Amino acid sequence: MADTKVADTVSEQEFREAALAFLRAHAKPKVREETSWGEGSDEVAIFREESPEEQAAELEAARSWRHATFDAGYGWITGPRRYGGRELPSSFERLYQAIESDFEVPSQAPFGIGLGMVAPTILAHATERAKDLYLRALYRADLIGCQLFSEPGAGSDLAGLQTRAVRDGEEWVVTGQKVWTSGAQHSDIGEIICRTDPDLPKHKGLTGFIVDMHAPGVEVRPLRQMTGGASFNEVFFTDVRVPDDHRLGDVNQGWTVALTTLMNERAAIGGGGAGVGMLNPRRLVDLLHQLDRQDDPLVRQQLAEVYIGNEVARYTNLRAMEKVKAGQLPGPEMSIAKLSLTNNLRRLSDLLGLVLGPRLTADSGEWGTYAWSQLVLGVPGIRVAGGTDEVMKNIIGERVLGLPKEPQPAR
Numbered sequence: 001m002a003d004t005k006v007a008d009t010v011s012e013q014e015f016r017e018a019a020l021a022f023l024r025a026h027a028k029p030k031v032r033e034e035t036s037w038g039e040g041s042d043e044v045a046i047f048r049e050e051s052p053e054e055q056a057a058e059l060e061a062a063r064s065w066r067h068a069t070f071d072a073g074y075g076w077i078t079g080p081r082r083y084g085g086r087e088l089p090s091s092f093e094r095l096y097q098a099i100e101s102d103f104e105v106p107s108q109a110p111f112g113i114g115l116g117m118v119a120p121t122i123l124a125h126a127t128e129r130a131k132d133l134y135l136r137a138l139y140r141a142d143l144i145g146c147q148l149f150s151e152p153g154a155g156s157d158l159a160g161l162q163t164r165a166v167r168d169g170e171e172w173v174v175t176g177q178k179v180w181t182s183g184a185q186h187s188d189i190g191e192i193i194c195r196t197d198p199d200l201p202k203h204k205g206l207t208g209f210i211v212d213m214h215a216p217g218v219e220v221r222p223l224r225q226m227t228g229g230a231s232f233n234e235v236f237f238t239d240v241r242v243p244d245d246h247r248l249g250d251v252n253q254g255w256t257v258a259l260t261t262l263m264n265e266r267a268a269i270g271g272g273g274a275g276v277g278m279l280n281p282r283r284l285v286d287l288l289h290q291l292d293r294q295d296d297p298l299v300r301q302q303l304a305e306v307y308i309g310n311e312v313a314r315y316t317n318l319r320a321m322e323k324v325k326a327g328q329l330p331g332p333e334m335s336i337a338k339l340s341l342t343n344n345l346r347r348l349s350d351l352l353g354l355v356l357g358p359r360l361t362a363d364s365g366e367w368g369t370y371a372w373s374q375l376v377l378g379v380p381g382i383r384v385a386g387g388t389d390e391v392m393k394n395i396i397g398e399r400v401l402g403l404p405k406e407p408q409p410a411r
């Protein structure tokens with residue numbers, strides 16, 4: 001456990017030395033080998049397609065690394081000390097991430113939603129009891145969280161959701177169905193938005209809760225996606241009881257709660273948190289050489305556009321994140337960052353289609369060719385997750401450009 005008395009006054013130099021000592025004792029330094037064409041794995045995917053056994057192994061490794069980092073004081077560097085954080089400025093978090101990136105450590109992807117979206121919402125809106133129960137446990141990976149927002153009839157129009165929560169004394173009874181719930185299969189808790197007053201206008205009759213994913217009446221069913229894997233699920237709720245102290249925010253104020261989570265979700269995706277910051281320019285250039293397309297002016301033009309687009313997406317996201325770190329409310333910058341990233345992934349898909357042609361649709365066994373189909377098939381998903389491209393454009397049109405509001409037929 002970190003010595004939080006020392007942590008209060010630690011200098012960046014002391015912090016750096018302690019972090020390095022911890023990492024040297026617990027992880028191997030990264031060997032940056034320049035692998036040649038045809039060597040090692042040729043996997044390039046947005047959503048990794050793993051068997052249940054591979055998922056379990058990845059989760060186990062991720063969990064033990066998170067236990068070790070949390071117990072050493074690097075699991076929630078900026079967080080309140082009451083919940084196991086160190087209350088250090090975000091520059092210390094960036095410093096730790098930079099140091100850790102030189103070491104081989106297990107992917108923390110299984111905790112992306114719980115830490116990137118659910119935990120910040122609990123910190124902002126939960127009761128003290130729920131904060132005590134869940135924040136430390138989420139950051140230490142004793143528990144995993146998922147986001148239970150979308151329904152079969154409510155995605156972009158999230159406020160139209162129908163899952164009901166009805167008050168019964170000091171409890172609520174939840175009934176309904178959620179869909180596209182990433183990671184529900186290994187989650188312990190979920191952030192759920194329910195309709196608590198069907199007579200109020202749709203944005204006003206919603207309330208957020210933390211629901212126990214192991215409670216009686218919760219059923220998780222996997223959904224298979226076109227890439228072959230099953231990383232998300234349908235979740236059914238039948239008379240699931242949720243204590244009132246697991247409510248997020250005030251009754252019928254769930255829209256504000258949902259917006260907190262959605263802003264954090266867009267920031268995570270725009271920043272490459274969903275595994276999409278992986279564009280490796282060298283791999284692309286090698287591919288062009290292998291296919292003897294490196295001198296084709298049209299291909300070179302598209303490659304330059306992809307590279308520039310990648311940098312634009314990266315800088316836009318950094319600008320948005322700086323605003324958040326400065327304590328300002330995340331705004332439409334998050335939507336611009338997400339749209340820049342997805343526009344660029346679309347450009348990349350077009351370039352891959354142009355140079356690979358049939359090799360993208362039929363596996364000839366040739367290294368580094370058909371493998372790109374996993375990335376291309378994942379792009380539509382990332383264009384939808386966390387708010388579709390069209391919805392991002394509406395936000396930018398209305399909130400940045402001041403265009404008239406989208407007509408709302410549901411009203």
Ligand SMILES: Cc1cc2nc3c(=O)[nH]c(=O)nc-3n(C[C@H](O)[C@H](O)[C@H](O)COP(=O)(O)OP(=O)(O)OC[C@H]3O[C@@H](n4cnc5c(N)ncnc54)[C@H](O)[C@@H]3O)c2cc1C
Nearest residue numbers: 147148149150154155156180181182381384385386388390
């Ligand atoms: C990879 C992935 C992971 C996900 N993980 C989760 C999760 O963990 N938890 C969760 O709750 N949800 C999750 N989702 C669901 C996601 O939030 C929804 O898919 C998304 O909000 C879109 O909703 P929908 O699928 O119902 O599409 P719809 O809202 O039905 O949209 C259909 C089409 O209509 C367009 N459209 C809709 N409204 C407008 C408008 N006003 N103007 C212009 N065009 C419009 C959309 O752009 C889209 O092209 C995930 C989705 C994906 C792809």
